[in-house]
Amino acid sequence: MDQQETQGKPLSVLVADDQPLVRELILGLLWRESDMEVHAAEDLPDALEQMAAHGPFDVLLLDFFMPGMEGLEGIARTLAANGGRPVLLMSGNLPEETVTAARAMGVAGFVQKTQYATLAAAVRKAAAGDAEPAPPVTPGDLSAAEVHLLRELADGRSGELLADRMGAAALQTLFSKLGVSSRAQAVLAAKRKGLV
Numbered sequence: 001m002d003q004q005e006t007q008g009k010p011l012s013v014l015v016a017d018d019q020p021l022v023r024e025l026i027l028g029l030l031w032r033e034s035d036m037e038v039h040a041a042e043d044l045p046d047a048l049e050q051m052a053a054h055g056p057f058d059v060l061l062l063d064f065f066m067p068g069m070e071g072l073e074g075i076a077r078t079l080a081a082n083g084g085r086p087v088l089l090m091s092g093n094l095p096e097e098t099v100t101a102a103r104a105m106g107v108a109g110f111v112q113k114t115q116y117a118t119l120a121a122a123v124r125k126a127a128a129g130d131a132e133p134a135p136p137v138t139p140g141d142l143s144a145a146e147v148h149l150l151r152e153l154a155d156g157r158s159g160e161l162l163a164d165r166m167g168a169a170a171l172q173t174l175f176s177k178l179g180v181s182s183r184a185q186a187v188l189a190a191k192r193k194g195l196v
Contacts, residue, residue, distance in 0.1 A: 010037040011127050014057040016047040017090065018066035022113055026061065033120050044068030048081050056083035059126045061111065061119075064091040064098075065176055071185075072101055079106050086126035091179070095189055098179040142195070146174045150190045153183050 086108035
């Protein structure tokens with residue numbers, strides 16, 4: 001077997017993200033890389049199916065906030081399904097406790113979805129066993145309006161009522177920044193951070 005065959009095999013990469021525009025943009029960027037073979041999944045069940053059919057991918061780019069994830073449980077299922085190969089979490093902001101727990105579970109590293117110029121390098125580093133950590137989110141990352149919204153949730157106001165009043169997008173952005181998917185989780189995260 002010649003050197004080209006042993007060293008020239010492309011990295012198999014699975015991009016799992018439920019936002020079509022983001023997913024297509026990431027795929028478009030990585031498809032340009034001659035050393036990568038890129039696949040796509042639109043949610044966690046789709047990603048798990050692809051890992052079962054394909055076998056472990058060399059690197060998995062996993063959106064933390066997508067259908068089926070259910071927080072750390074989704075990470076655990078993904079790590080098991082990918083057979084110990086590197087998993088990189090993609091997210092805007094994750095709370096410190098989520099970053100710590102994910103790292104303890106074996107996540108290789110964290111990437112910002114919007115840092116497109118560095119995604120290919122992050123994939124190569126993860127494949128080589130040298131992923132970049134991400135800074136945790138701090139209370140200062142929340143706006144005054146978001147802290148007020150958190151306090152209203154903590155006071156027992158309905159998430160649906162607040163979503164109607166302030167817009168569902170505001171509530172979803174807040175949940176995304178905290179790394180949670182429900183009102184109860186948001187209140188718990190806020191208490192841990194001393195915000196309520």
